[in-house]
Amino acid sequence: MTSGLKALGLKAISIVAAAALMAAAPARAQQGEIRVGEINSYSTLPGFTDPYRKGMELALKEINDAGGIRGQKLVVISKDDAGKPGDALTAANELVSRDRVALLAGGFLSNVGLALSDFAKQKKVLYLASEPLTDALVWSKGNDYTFRLRTSNYMQAAMLAEEAARLPAKRWATVAPNYEYGQSFVAVFRELLTKKRPDVEFVAEQWPPLGKIDAGPVLQAIDAAKPDAILNATFAADLVKFVREGNTRGVFKNRAVVSYLTGEPEYLDPLKDETPEGWIVTGYPWYGIDTPEHKAFLDAYRALHNxxxxxxxxxxxxxxxxxxxxxxxxxxxxxxxxxxxxxxxEVNTPFGPIVYRAGDHQSTLGAYVGRTGIVDGKGVMVDFAFRKGADYLPPEEEAAKLRPRN
Incomplete structure (x- = not known):
């Protein structure tokens, strides 16, 4: 991205959603509408945020076509945080002080989510964190004003550790981006796997900077440690580099790989026929889910967006x-x-009904766990199954004790 594009930043991506998500907004809310502020990394992570925006558009259309919220139109004002906590705070301040939104939502990166959560606490505004995965968001740094939708680091680590414990592997290496998301995921996976398998040991750790992985040295260090299995938490462009270099060097041959998020189409699609087969992953096999809730969502999404x-x-x-x-x-x-x-x-989603727990403000949204495969030259998830989020969370009373005392 050029410096000129970066300079456009918040102004270029700032959008308003009413019946359509991208209309311009006046400074004050109009009578007969409820305004919500939304912030995300649109310019830096389009592979995820473009589909995310399309999902918002569909929900807004359905809600407003059905009469809105008690007869009032639901309006979403979206701003780009460029993947930076500082930009997210600037956007949040504008949304609250100038646009007079009722609440804030969104966020992708964990460090951005934590910044928005602290802003919500300071400004006393509710923040619904859509995507940030760090457990700190609802536990160690949780507050009264922040609730989280996405299946968390702890929940998905527990799902993957359950599968990893069945492997014969004893020696593990890990690779994850060196910021809150990667650090917290590796820590909780290690803790949960070690509880299930006290015989395992972690023999190597690699912490490449987010978006700047030098895959050759990372894989060389992992291979030199001679692990039986690898835990991977890289994603987006870093994942592509990691996979391609690992395939070239043969690092994945005869080694189990457990890979966080890799089964999501956002990350599988760019790999195409380079997708390694047999990795244990969390993801979204949209082509193989036959529940009524998902079928209704899929049909409506395709009809709107083709x-x-x-x-x-x-x-x-x-x-x-x-x-x-x-x-x-x-x-x-x-x-x-x-x-x-x-x-x-309680909320109905394409993955079924979920609940935002009062004890820790975490939703019970679940996730799919399976293995990677290749079908018709494209990376897919195979042998997958849905894991209910509530089954992989500590009891509410225990989770509540992890939160700061106010």
Missing amino acids: DYPRLGSIIGYSTVRSVAALLERATDTSTEALIEAAKNL
């Missing part, structure tokens, strides 16, 4: 559906009323 959904589509759609359910349940749009309404909020 495209297939990605995991981002599910998150964007479920974010807006969560916001609508929250506003419908709340007695008014005050922050106090919204927080009360968000506790134990």
Whole structure:
């Protein structure tokens, strides 16, 4: 991205969604509408955020076509954070002080999500974190104002550790981006796998910078440690580089690989026939889910966008559906009323019904676990099964104890 494009930043990507997501907005909310502020890394992670935005568009269309929120149109004002906490805070401040939104939503990177969560606490505004995965968001740094939709690091680590424990592998190497998401995921996976398999040991760790992996030295160091298995948490362009270099060097041959998020179409699609086969992954096999909820979503998404959904589509759609359910349940749009309404909020999603737990503000959204394969020259998930999110969370009373005392 050129410096000129970066300079466009928030202004270029700033959008408003009403019946369509991208209309311009006045400084004040119009009568007969409820405005929600949304922030995401549109310019830096389009592979996820473009489908995410399309998912939001579908949910907004459905909600507003059905009469909106008690007769009021739901409007989403979206801004780009460029993957930077500072830009996210600038956007949040504009949305709250100038655009007078009822609440904030969105976020992709974990460090951005934590910054927005702290902003919500300081400004006393509700923040529905769509995508950030770090457990700190709802546990060690959780606050009254932040709720999280996405299946968390802990939940997906528990799903993957369950599969990893069945492998004969004892010696493990790990590779993950060196920021909050990667650090916290590796830590919780190690903890959970070691509890299930006290005989395992971790013999190598690699921490490449996000978006700047030098795959050759990373894989050379992993191979030199002679692990039986590899835990990978790289994604997007870093994952492509990691896979291509690993295939070339033969690092994955005769080694099990457990790979976080890799089964999501956003990350499998760019690999095409280079997709390694047999990796244990979390992801979204949209082509093989036959539940009524998902079929209805898939048909509507294709009809509106003439495209297939990605995991981002599910998150964007479920974010807006969560916001609508929250506003419908709340007695008014005050922050106090919204927080009360968000506790134990039930929402229907393409993955089935979920609940936002009152004890720790984490939703029970689940995830699919399976293995990578290649069909017709394209990377896919095979042998997959859905894992209910509630089955991989600690009990609410225990999770509540992980949160700061206010």
